[in-house]
Amino acid sequence: MKHIYSLALASVGALAVAVATGGIAQTAPAPAPAKADPASAAAAKGKPQFGSFGFDEPGMDRSVAPGDNFYAYANGTWARTTQIPADKSNYGAFNLLADLSEARTRTILDGVARDRNSKIGTAYATFLDRPAIDAKGLAPIQPWLGKIKAMKTNAAYPALLAEATKAGIAGPFGSYVGQDDKRPEIYALSVAQSGLGMPDRDYYLEQSFSDKKAAYQAHVAKMLTLAGEPNAAARAAALVAFETEIAKVHWTRIDSRDATKTYNKMTVADLTKAAPGFAFPTYFQGIGANVSSVIVAQPTAVAGIAKLVAAAPVGVLQDQLILRSLDSYADVLPKTFDDEHFAFFGTQLSGTPEQEARWKRAVQFTTGALDDEVSKLYVAKYFPPETKAAADTLVKNVIAAMDRRIDKLDWMAPETKVKAHAKLAAFTPKIGYPSQWKDYAGLKIAAGDAYGNSWRANQWQQAYNVSHLGKPLQRWEWGMTPMEVNAYANFGMVEIVFPAAILQPPFFDPNADPAVNYGGIGAVIGHELSHHFDDQGAKYNAKGELTDWWTPADVAAFKGRTDALVKEYDAYEPLPGVHVKGALTLGENVADLAGLTVAYDAYHHALGNRPAPTLDGFTGDQRFYLGWAQVWRRNYREANLKQRLVTDPHSPSEQRAWVVRNLDPWYAAFDPKAGQKLYLTPEQRVRIW
Template identity: 70%
Template sequence: MKKMVLTSLLAASALVGVVAVHAQSATPAASATPAAGAPQIGDFGFDIAGMDRSIAPGNDFYGYAGGTWGKQTAIPADKSSFGAFDVLADLSRTRTHDILEAQKATGSKIGTAYATYLDTAAIDARSLAPIKPWLTRIAGLTDKAGYPALLAEADRMGIRGPFGGGVGQDAKQPSLYALGLRQGGLGLPDRDYYLDAKFAPQKAAYQAHIAKMFTLAGEANAEARAKAIVDYETGIATVSWTRVESRDANKTYNKMIVADLTKSAPGFAFATYFKDIGTPVDTVIVGQPTAIAGIAKAIADAPIGVLRDQLLMRSLDAYADVLPTAFDQENFAFYGTTLSGTPQQAVRWKRAVDFTSGALSDDVSQLYVKQYFPPETKAAADQLVKNIITAMNARIEKLSWMAPETKAKAHAKLAAFTPKIGYPSQWHDYGALTIKPGDAYGNQMRANAWQHDWNVAKLGKPLMRWEWGMTPMTVNAYANPVMVEIVFPAAILQPPFFDPKADLAVNYGGIGAVIGHEMSHHFDDQGAKFNARGELADWWTPTDVANFKALTEKLAAQYDAYEPLPGVHVNGHLTLGENMADLAGLTVAYDAYHKALGGKAAPMIDGFTGDQRFYLGWSQVWRRNYREAQLKKQLVTDPHSPSEQRADIVRDMDPWYAAFSPAPAGKLYLAPDARVRVW
């Protein structure tokens, strides 16, 4: 189902994106001793059995730390990749399943939503009757004058159109909400899938998928109409910005009067569209102006039948899981198997958990955190955050490339941070959302509409600082630059990321580095453009910016050289922010770990020094096996590097060389002057 953007007009940065902690007064933990009791993993929180000690750390640290795990771990049939995040996600989903199973008998809203989604027999029995009125509305579109209003209705239903966006914080006035508009209109994962010859098989399969869905819906001339849609979207891809261009916070902030937008992008009635989606605004923040103009022209040039057909296709895909089984299976066959390589769709109960957790997030979350997030875990995580902030402050003070006046502002930004740990301070009220037994399609449609209405109703209201962009059941974390916050859901605060009973070094190499990662996003190549108030503003000196760019370009070049698949490289500029965050996060976590030792030497455990255990803890959280199709897709669409390259960021850290003594001839070895040292 569609999830409305809850953060800002600039997307928050996740790991795989309340009480303020003031860094000046934060104090490190007094003890370096693990909590009493046995850790959940191994003797000290690390899986030694998963190592491959036949591999030299300097040749392949990722393989050394987890190569045996990689060889022995199969990717489950319902996954496109598998790693530590998935182990915890499966645990979180199983726990939520138990909660929802208990709720079925109570007749509660979440129990009813869950049970109704599970009832595929009822869904099949109703056939296309639930969606038929909407399909009739689409078929009744006879001229383009009615197209914006129909798109607005589709948007409320969670159906993607030629434009994306929503209501979020104004990046230059973050205390205010504003409407944002971004490029859209593609059914494939990226513009490259339309324009790059190496994706020709996927493009052909997409056209076949459209034809199959049309045939299932009883539509005539399916193949010709499918080709027309793909041709139309190829034109949109041609004018779309690349992902590298679209991650630039300055280039994507273009506040425009709606009348001026209409002049610069003729061919689409934006004022009508904004009014009908519930945002009758005078101004809008446009993400990619030339792309928006190009899409408007494509709409103006396209036959009305093609516009109808694209909306029909988007509708069938958006609701495939609550339509007859044949639609659900075909949708998965393309998006799950063809594009990601996943052989088998997840069993229905897993998807029912995901649907219910998305539709009624906070009702489910409240039950989850009561049962699975003890106060002592939150307290320990709070302390770790304070320690990492202290380490980041110390790092900033030592920087040779940053001017003193900029350092003062950087300290002020750290002091303004709001760390959010575990779960929100308040919850949404779903009283206005109707959930009906036996109406899976209607429940999904009304849940989408509730989220849409909640989002657009923010215009003109005070900032909802309590709101989260992830549920507590999510195994992830994020940084939101306009909120000046870092957010860590409950589900990630578990082994291998964090175990209060594990060795301190492993915890700092795991969740400590994750905390540092998210914190450093506020100082990466995009987050650094936001000041202590969350405003998109210049607060670095020109010399700072030049120095910073010189350092980060070295890191981009380093990642450009990685070749996870033959002939397919990491995009160093697309992944720059995340790679920088990995380097910075691990750097400050290392400092925080040594500060937490309180001046004492770390003990040897199972033959490993404290520093070795720290870096092994880092690599352990990135263990992941990929299906080739998924890895290919990630390399084009994801701002995160593959797991092996994330783990191998250690090659830029001097203490790693001291810990493992890699040979200069090793594949990972970098001469001291070639190592990237930003923080």
């Protein structure tokens, strides 16, 4: 199982394939000085983008006591007055920067859209041409649909599923090449459970999602009908019934996040014996993976799915591939398919009223298909060297603070501390953009062929991924683009990664008060750093190997503290009757708590342990915690929040801001009183790092 922990829920597909990709690399040049940009106007004048010191004071609600709801105190007026745009399921600080990044990328792509010698320009312009796509109807995908419908037996299914996998079409099993957790210097093929069209097993099995299940069945019938398939209603019912059985054998997300449980290496022969009914050797050969062993993430689920596939009517297997193909390529098929796809996945599942403008999706498609080609132009134009240098300094300060905190731990054995220091010393921080770029010479992008471009881009990405087998580890590769507003920790690489787009206000502003920057990007750095020491990251040593390096007493002491954090978050109820899952969100909650703790130490160390000045009536410590709360501003549509509470390993933004209730300096800064909702006695506060 590939364990890459991000700061926030990634955009669709961004981390699903966040594995090392191979191919010929090009050295990345240092970016040229950034050109003028509206968002940098404040910086050009030497003023913070937000407020007088980097925090949006008008967005506060001072009528709320910090001890009752620190999120509302810091963000209440913003939350009350900010509308979620019609094309979004939620909106906040991340979206603000994502919109900026998208607009900047559009400027780049608009500049090359008419250049027939530019792959990114051709890909972008062709995707934008909706009339040309509509004029072709289903003709581009018909040969593939015909191949699916020509499948006569279940025995032919593994080979066909391999073709689908190469084209980015999901089936009952997921497969990808990444580091072997126990031998991180080599690449291995992993297999995981899949086969669900809805976000999680709960959508099939829990009564609270019965309306979504009915809507999904209607969506299946509608897509089949649009494709001219007969008996759509009955076929949709059969397909949903099949996926419901798959849901029953799926592991929960809580079990699936366990690095130990999901590392099950076996020979292909042993997998075939353990999961009869599906010809795995045929499938692996079909995707181009010549392997003798694989890592199976959820063995019982994979075996259960194989049994269901073997027993399924061939028509059901065909219909699932037809549906997945239509949904996967809806944006390059006639508008009726695109609209229906969004009606279910956008409106029904997430509550989003309107589809994004075509240009936004063209930016996303082009960036996904040719990420490095877009990225190198983006960082040259929008990522100034001084921002990278300032971020480098912050990272070093936070790492040093973490190093000091290890020595202060009263629950970790001395011999474990030595190994923890060694792991910290092995870290590779990556800032802004990769040191090399991938070469897309083998990817054909053709003008006027939107469907073909999408199909070939998916095939190229899959082939790139599989090509890693048998090659040396490529440490320069990233799992995100510089345009993404996010950050991540990669356990096997022993690295923390911060794309260029997150190194902007409100996360980081070179003209803001240091307290706000340490409470924002400093805590983000600490968050990603501490992931390597959370309940899963701590299972990986200084070499990135999945192994036991803590003493049993360390593990027990750590678990006692994390169990208390699980209980704390289990009590939160963002929607009536729907609670945060403390066990699902544990890793992120630990990282929030630790990240903020370490960033606070780094801030005071940077002050030289001198008192910070008071600005606009706020002390340095108050500004630090306000900086933390500001980055978590986010309003949700109810359907989106409900989905996240089931699927997202991150707690909702309001509850993430509340982690301050465990930190003694927050009490000194804001003086919450016993009886207020966030108040915890010193004995109740969870202390880990």
